[in-house]
Amino acid sequence: MTSFDEQNTVVEDTQNIKCPSCGGNTEYDPETLGLKCPFCGHEMPIEATFDHHVELDFNEAGNNLQHLWNEEKRVFSCGNCGAESVLDAHVVADFCSFCGSSHITVTDQDAGIQPGLLIPFQVSNEQAQAKFKEWIKGHFFAPNTLKKTYRLNKISGAYLPYWTYDSQTSSQYVVRVGNYYYVTETRTVYEDGKARQVTEQVRKIRWHQESGNYREFFDDILIKASHTVEPKLLQKVQPFQLTSLTDYKVEYMSGFLAERYSVSLQQGFSEAKDIMTRGIVNGIERSVAGDIVEVASLSTDYKDITYKHILLPIWISSFHFKEKIYQFIVNGQTGKVSGNYPLSVMKITSLVISILIVIFIVYLFIDS
Ligand SMILES: [Zn+2]
Numbered sequence: 240m241t242s243f244d245e246q247n248t249v250v251e252d253t254q255n256i257k258c259p260s261c262g263g264n265t266e267y268d269p270e271t272l273g274l275k276c277p278f279c280g281h282e283m284p285i286e287a288t289f290d291h292h293v294e295l296d297f298n299e300a301g302n303n304l305q306h307l308w309n310e311e312k313r314v315f316s317c318g319n320c321g322a323e324s325v326l327d328a329h330v331v332a333d334f335c336s337f338c339g340s341s342h343i344t345v346t347d348q349d350a351g352i353q354p355g356l357l358i359p360f361q362v363s364n365e366q367a368q369a370k371f372k373e374w375i376k377g378h379f380f381a382p383n384t385l386k387k388t389y390r391l392n393k394i395s396g397a398y399l400p401y402w403t404y405d406s407q408t409s410s411q412y413v414v415r416v417g418n419y420y421y422v423t424e425t426r427t428v429y430e431d432g433k434a435r436q437v438t439e440q441v442r443k444i445r446w447h448q449e450s451g452n453y454r455e456f457f458d459d460i461l462i463k464a465s466h467t468v469e470p471k472l473l474q475k476v477q478p479f480q481l482t483s484l485t486d487y488k489v490e491y492m493s494g495f496l497a498e499r500y501s502v503s504l505q506q507g508f509s510e511a512k513d514i515m516t517r518g519i520v521n522g523i524e525r526s527v528a529g530d531i532v533e534v535a536s537l538s539t540d541y542k543d544i545t546y547k548h549i550l551l552p553i554w555i556s557s558f559h560f561k562e563k564i565y566q567f568i569v570n571g572q573t574g575k576v577s578g579n580y581p582l583s584v585m586k587i588t589s590l591v592i593s594i595l596i597v598i599f600i601v602y603l604f605i606d607s
């Protein structure tokens with residue numbers, strides 16, 4: 240049996256989480272944080288668990304196939320923006336949630352490493368749409384016609400992929416240390432053709448080198464593993480409250496999709512190393528006594544490296560206005576909105592003219 244849901248995606252009958260009262264496929268409901276049947280409204284709670292001991296051994300990741308996404312998933316690839324979406328195997332996507340394109344095909348790519356933790360959606364589809372409408376009304380510079388005539392594309396709930404890394408670091412370092420000292424110097428100055436002796440304290444720096452060992456433990460360095468959402472937009476809807484991370488459960492994906500990570504576990508770790516290196520350099524500069532401390536060389540050993548694959552929730556969509564597409568996103572946890580929008584030439588011009596008039600009036604007053 241095959242049916243069409245309201246998003247017009249084909250939903251095939253599978254062993255998915257069935258509604259006990261009508262047999263329909265249930266979906267995760269952000270308002271109750273449980274499962275809800277879209278057909279009869281039957282609700283079922285999800286038992287959220289917070290087992291934060293899901294750190295996995297980074298060096299074993301290549302061999303450890305048991306951490307691959309073992310539930311039945313399908314990966315769709317977008318021919319337009321390149322996003323890879325992970326959906327339950329029974330869901331067929333007919334458009335790309337990230338750019339709205341219909342050039343989307345099933346790939347034989349596996350879904351990759353299974354997420355260990357996620358922040359479940361707390362903002363519902365209706366709430367996200369209401370937030371968006373409110374946001375667009377609040378944009379003074381957007382053309383008035385936009386507020387009435389934009390066409391909202393489908394809005395999708397997507398979990399964005401992130402990595403977090405822990406590591407115990409141990410660094411051998413060499414630092415240049417500079418200490419200030421003062422000398423009294425006398426020099427001759429000429430004033431009105433007369434020579435005069437001036438005595439003053441001049442600051443000098445005495446340099447020496449030191450070497451040592453520095454240890455620091457880094458916990459949960461967060462690295463974005465996706466490039467589909469403009470960094471500028473994502474930045475504006477942050478932060479996510481990471482204390483709400485709960486154990487990944489298949490139920491939270493029901494009716495939602497996850498983006499497959501495009502930054503590999505290894506690439507993510509090299510980004511994390513850059514962040515840790517900055518932390519280590521700061522730590523050394525603070526711990527060595529001296530007026531100026533500069534790290535001259537550094538060699539770091541990363542031990543006990545563990546990682547987690549986590550998912551963070553966003554509602555993502557776009558709207559059409561005068562044949563252009565503008566992307567917008569809503570934080571699925573906090574409801575914060577950001578997006579691109581057209582600017583009204585008329586409104587900006589009239590603002591500039593009014594500012595010029597004010598400047599002109601002020602100028603007249605000052606002048607008189
Ligand atoms: Zn039902």
Ligand SMILES: [Zn+2]
Pocket residue numbers: 317318319320321322335336337338339340
């Ligand atoms: Zn796309």
